[in-house]
Amino acid sequence: MGVWSDPVRRRWIVWTALATAFLLVNVHRLSTAVLSADLMRAFDTTGTALGTLHSAFFYVYAPMQVIAGVLADRLGIRRTATAGTVVMSLGGLAFGLADSYAVAFLARLCIGLGGSVVFIAILRFCANWFRPGEFATMNGLTVGVAGLGGILATTPLAVTVAALGVRTTLLGIGVVGLLIATIVWVLARDTPEDAGLRSLDNVPSAPTLSLREVGRNVRTVFGQRETWLAGLALFTSTGLNITVLGLWGVPYVSQVYDVSITTASTLTLLGSVGLLVGPPVAGRISDGLGRRTELMVVGAVLYTATFATLSIVGKPPFAVVGLMFFVVSFLAGGYALGYTVVKNRHGAGASGVATGAVNAVAFSGAAVFPTAMGAILDAYWTGETLAGARVYTMFGYRVMFALAAVSGLVSLACVSYLHLRTGGSGTAAEGGAVEG
Numbered sequence: 001m002g003v004w005s006d007p008v009r010r011r012w013i014v015w016t017a018l019a020t021a022f023l024l025v026n027v028h029r030l031s032t033a034v035l036s037a038d039l040m041r042a043f044d045t046t047g048t049a050l051g052t053l054h055s056a057f058f059y060v061y062a063p064m065q066v067i068a069g070v071l072a073d074r075l076g077i078r079r080t081a082t083a084g085t086v087v088m089s090l091g092g093l094a095f096g097l098a099d100s101y102a103v104a105f106l107a108r109l110c111i112g113l114g115g116s117v118v119f120i121a122i123l124r125f126c127a128n129w130f131r132p133g134e135f136a137t138m139n140g141l142t143v144g145v146a147g148l149g150g151i152l153a154t155t156p157l158a159v160t161v162a163a164l165g166v167r168t169t170l171l172g173i174g175v176v177g178l179l180i181a182t183i184v185w186v187l188a189r190d191t192p193e194d195a196g197l198r199s200l201d202n203v204p205s206a207p208t209l210s211l212r213e214v215g216r217n218v219r220t221v222f223g224q225r226e227t228w229l230a231g232l233a234l235f236t237s238t239g240l241n242i243t244v245l246g247l248w249g250v251p252y253v254s255q256v257y258d259v260s261i262t263t264a265s266t267l268t269l270l271g272s273v274g275l276l277v278g279p280p281v282a283g284r285i286s287d288g289l290g291r292r293t294e295l296m297v298v299g300a301v302l303y304t305a306t307f308a309t310l311s312i313v314g315k316p317p318f319a320v321v322g323l324m325f326f327v328v329s330f331l332a333g334g335y336a337l338g339y340t341v342v343k344n345r346h347g348a349g350a351s352g353v354a355t356g357a358v359n360a361v362a363f364s365g366a367a368v369f370p371t372a373m374g375a376i377l378d379a380y381w382t383g384e385t386l387a388g389a390r391v392y393t394m395f396g397y398r399v400m401f402a403l404a405a406v407s408g409l410v411s412l413a414c415v416s417y418l419h420l421r422t423g424g425s426g427t428a429a430e431g432g433a434v435e436g
């Protein structure tokens with residue numbers, strides 16, 4: 001049997017094409033850090049305006065997650081992922097051509113809008129083409145792609161921008177995105193049956209639902225406490241990781257250890273490596289053991305302890321901070337099992353809505369923590385500046401990490417309660433029987 005006619009091998013080819021689209025989502029999402037100086041020069045902006053340009057992506061990303069679930073369940077994977085990648089890439093081209101701040105802002109909104117549907121479409125693909133007992137591994141691998149995107153958005157992007165210039169690089173990423181969208185359209189099919197292949201053993205058939213049924217699923221999913229518990233746990237880990245590694249981690253390291261921004265960013269790069277490795281490992285262990293929430297509880301304990309240690313010690317040895325950034329990102333893998341727990345509570349036709357609901361709560365954290373942590377740092381700021389940028393106090397950073405530790409405790413309470421309610425395995429459709 002050829003690769004193309006064997007559904008077991010073909011699903012890996014299609015997953016790789018979809019995962020490449022998600023890789024681009026993450027490169028776009030995090031590119032503003034490397035591009036910041038060029039963007040400030042090009043549009044003559046303040047730091048606040050640059051922050052707003054960066055955040056524009058997240059303004060649409062979080063609210064779009066439920067819609068992404070509805071689109072994946074109603075329109076299907078192929079149409080949703082292709083359309084999302086096209087919109088994101090057109091936004092990327094517009095960003096590369098932008099000659100004013102307003103156009104750049106609209107382009108970032110467009111990138112966020114298109115990119116927002118890709119992750120949920122991939123999870124729906126995994127639900128349709130892999131067994132429930134393989135879903136956590138696939139979910140972990142997909143989340144790990146975010147780590148790879150985080151790595152590509154640092155030194156490799158900086159080197160490319162230095163060689164080609166910022167506009168050519170952005171236009172190049174946009175063109176690659178359109179190419180990936182074309183490949184997804186050509187390769188992806190919603191189910192093995194749609195591809196004219198035999199159905200896969202033990203993969204539940206996933207019907208395409210009417211809009212009314214999808215709407216009912218949205219209400220049912222949000223009506224279940226498990227959705228909120230898993231979502232709130234991911235609110236903490238996704239929100240904190242994106243904030244610490246993507247925003248406040250670099251000033252913390254450079255100011256407290258008196259090192260350059262470039263040196264400081266190597267430690268946040270270690271965080272992206274943790275995200276690349278941790279979720280696939282956690283997913284594989286979880287599928288191997290057939291257990292979910294116990295791993296989430298262990299992960300939350302270690303996560304909280306890491307931030308509590310950073311808060312108490314304030315300035316651990318330099319290498320230890322790198323290790324801590326790696327560890328908290330690695331442990332995102334435990335939290336990511338929440339997608340699997342919630343997805344497995346519902347019928348196969350509802351997996352987009354189920355994972356989209358969890359991701360909507362998760363990404364609200366990325367909107368809340370940057371401002372909350374910035375407010376803490378500002379509250380303890382003594383007025384000192386360096387080259388026009390605020391230099392924050394060690395005490396401010398310790399309070400910032402205390403907020404992370406307290407949020408970790410809340411997430412620990414959420415996953416513990418989730419464990420009590422679900423009994424740990426989360427491998428079968430355990431309740432909340434939803435249409436499909």
Ligand SMILES: N[C@@H](Cc1c[nH]cn1)C(=O)NCC(=O)O
Binds near residue numbers: 144237242336359
């Ligand atoms: N878990 C996140 C990404 C993340 C976590 N910590 C830092 N980044 C993820 O992949 N979420 C799905 C998505 O929609 O991006």
